[in-house]
Amino acid sequence: MLSAVGPPVTVRVPAKINLHLAVGDTRPDGYHDLVTVFQALNLFDEVSVVTAHAGRPTGERLATIGQGAPGVELLGDLTDEERDAVPVDSSNLAWQAAVALAEAVGREPDVRIGLRKAIPVAGGMAGGSADAAGALLALASLWRLDLGREALMEIAATVGSDVAFALHGGTALGTGRGESLVPVLSRHTFHWVVALQDHGLSTPTVFGELDRLRQGADAEGPLRRIGSVEPVLEAIASGEARSLALLLGNDLQAAAVSLDPGLRRTLRAGVSAGALAGVVSGSGPTCVFLCTDGPSAVRVAAELAGAGVCRTVRVAHGPVPGARVIDGDPTRPPRGPGGPPAGDPGPNMYA
Ligand SMILES: C[C@@](CO)(OP(=O)(O)O)[C@H](O)COP(=O)(O)OP(=O)(O)OC[C@H]1O[C@@H](n2ccc(N)nc2=O)[C@H](O)[C@@H]1O
Numbered sequence: 001m002l003s004a005v006g007p008p009v010t011v012r013v014p015a016k017i018n019l020h021l022a023v024g025d026t027r028p029d030g031y032h033d034l035v036t037v038f039q040a041l042n043l044f045d046e047v048s049v050v051t052a053h054a055g056r057p058t059g060e061r062l063a064t065i066g067q068g069a070p071g072v073e074l075l076g077d078l079t080d081e082e083r084d085a086v087p088v089d090s091s092n093l094a095w096q097a098a099v100a101l102a103e104a105v106g107r108e109p110d111v112r113i114g115l116r117k118a119i120p121v122a123g124g125m126a127g128g129s130a131d132a133a134g135a136l137l138a139l140a141s142l143w144r145l146d147l148g149r150e151a152l153m154e155i156a157a158t159v160g161s162d163v164a165f166a167l168h169g170g171t172a173l174g175t176g177r178g179e180s181l182v183p184v185l186s187r188h189t190f191h192w193v194v195a196l197q198d199h200g201l202s203t204p205t206v207f208g209e210l211d212r213l214r215q216g217a218d219a220e221g222p223l224r225r226i227g228s229v230e231p232v233l234e235a236i237a238s239g240e241a242r243s244l245a246l247l248l249g250n251d252l253q254a255a256a257v258s259l260d261p262g263l264r265r266t267l268r269a270g271v272s273a274g275a276l277a278g279v280v281s282g283s284g285p286t287c288v289f290l291c292t293d294g295p296s297a298v299r300v301a302a303e304l305a306g307a308g309v310c311r312t313v314r315v316a317h318g319p320v321p322g323a324r325v326i327d328g329d330p331t332r333p334p335r336g337p338g339g340p341p342a343g344d345p346g347p348n349m350y351a
């Protein structure tokens with residue numbers, strides 16, 4: 001439980017999926033150039049921050065500290081596996097964001113951060129990045145920083161490639177490492193079923209596997225790459241789920257399936273259950289299925305849940321706004337992901 005010195009600030013941050021993820025070759029800095037279309041879904045983590053005792057903690061202290069000291073803690077109900085998979089030391093992305101922001105504005109990260117996680121861990125839905133974005137926005141509010149949106153986005157990009165999008169939300173075209181964003185016109189809501197697995201996939205391992213597959217594929221012809229992004233943007237603008245379904249694509253999917261062949265069954269099962277199309281989200285292993293409308297998504301989710309091809313399913317929709325300050329009490333019971341929003345999310349300072 002967070003022990004407050006002054007009122008905590010709570011921010012709600014959405015998960016992302018990639019409707020289009022084209023991966024270029026490896027760059028000299030080890031990253032890959034991307035052309036991606038992000039969409040934020042109504043599956044949220046909540047990040048609460050409160051002023052802690054002064055002093056900068058070491059990673060070791062972070063794992064063992066009690067109430068009120070600087071560091072990170074996990075709130076709400078999580079399985080043992082989920083708890084084990086999220087570090088509460090200085091490698092936590094929310095903590096790294098706090099340190100980056102504190103350094104940028106010349107102060108100590110004298111804060112305690114509480115994370116209430118509903119976004120799957122290492123699932124390709126950028127949960128860690130969402131927490132980093134949430135910490136940035138919450139601390140900008142707690143510290144009453146006079147920082148513009150651009151400045152916050154720049155700090156976000158130093159923490160991880162997906163952090164800027166978690167602040168941005170909506171639907172956006174991402175280039176560079178994925179941190180360079182342009183909003184995409186999207187007035188329509190798309191309905192998704194999200195199939196969560198009981199394990200994660202490491203993002204760098206999946207990028208590495210794609211490099212390996214591309215090298216090995218040279219003898220038998222190049223590994224097929226997804227098409228250009230323009231038709232995807234047109235389908236999004238039209239709001240026609242059937243058009244978008246034909247164009248969903250992810251260059252990392254072959255690598256994720258190579259590392260986790262069971263995903264092939266998951267992808268087939270979603271379409272057999274009535275989805276228009278399915279795709280691996282980012283580096284996986286979460287698979288997302290586009291459906292014609294909300295009731296269809298509920299039916300697909302029910303059938304997929306019984307097919308034994310994933311740990312659990314969620315019905316979701318997008319686009320939704322990026323990180324937002326909410327009037328939240330961090331001690332309240334966790335809200336079910338994909339469920340109704342708890343009140344008005346309030347103004348988004350940075351979008
Ligand atoms: C693949 C994507 C697609 O949106 O999402 P996830 O599946 O992780 O959610 C992202 O590009 C992940 O972004 P993010 O998870 O923030 O990655 P980072 O922390 O910046 O990088 C982790 C590692 O992934 C690899 N990486 C990441 C981004 C990129 N454009 N090229 C890369 O090669 C690098 O090996 C890097 O060291």
Ligand SMILES: Nc1ncnc2c1ncn2[C@@H]1O[C@H](COP(=O)(O)OP(=O)(O)O)[C@@H](O)[C@H]1O
Binds near residue numbers: 087091124132
């Ligand atoms: N706040 C956080 N939440 C989840 N994972 C985190 C966090 N901070 C660091 N991590 C680490 O980042 C890895 C990737 O997490 P996540 O962002 O959930 O997945 P992905 O990159 O597949 O979208 C996790 O395996 C975990 O070790």
